[in-house]
Amino acid sequence: MAFFRPRVSREAEVRFHADLEISKSFPDLIAKARQAEAVVHDLNEADAPEMELRAAGLLFDKALTDALRAAEAGQRSTFGVKSYDDRIVRRKAKATPEGARWTAEVDKLRTLREDNRLNGIPRLPRPVPAAR
Template sequence: MSREAEVRFHADQEISKSFPELIEKARQAESVVHDLREADAPEFELRAAGLLFDKALTDALRAAEAGQRSTFGVKAYDDRIARRKAKATPDGARWTAEVDKLRTLREENRLTGIPTLPRLVPSAR
């Protein structure tokens, strides 16, 4: 176990403490997006809300990844076999599932949830 692994482990523990508040922000941002869709809001409002939702999901995903790494333990930072074994534990599997769910949700939002605004094409004179 290296000193760098210990430092990264402690940093990940600190980052993962913010996960509950970050996931709540993501849920609120998702609610805003759904409310705007139901209200048939203009595209620019939907785009702004979709981008905020993407940022909230990215922040929550980073915290979940930090929680996942810290749950795996210090040894897993340097040893891929220890990392694989840690994924098989109940806590490791729970964090891995959470990370996968957030990645999928973020990609779905990026593909379908953020409308693109039409670009004006300059006239050719």
């Protein structure tokens, strides 16, 4: 009696190759995020108007989101093609040194993005409605 392991699905292969392509842009995207962060920092140091700080904060958020998507794609592609179909394989791949490195990078970028969203983007004051 022969036991054959099922191949990975065609969808998993397609997603794997797409993630490989997306993850190639990670170094450029993280460099753009660092530049945007430097602009935000410089504007904070110069006591720039809130509108400029808001625009810079939103650009930084977009750059972080793009870098995060590329990092998540790199993480998934590092886990391997089988991890798209099997959660056990995905969990085991997180324990490898390369998988742990990508997981830490994704967590760091998520934390940085959330911190920017909560504290780095100034909120515009809303007009108070008149009392009736």
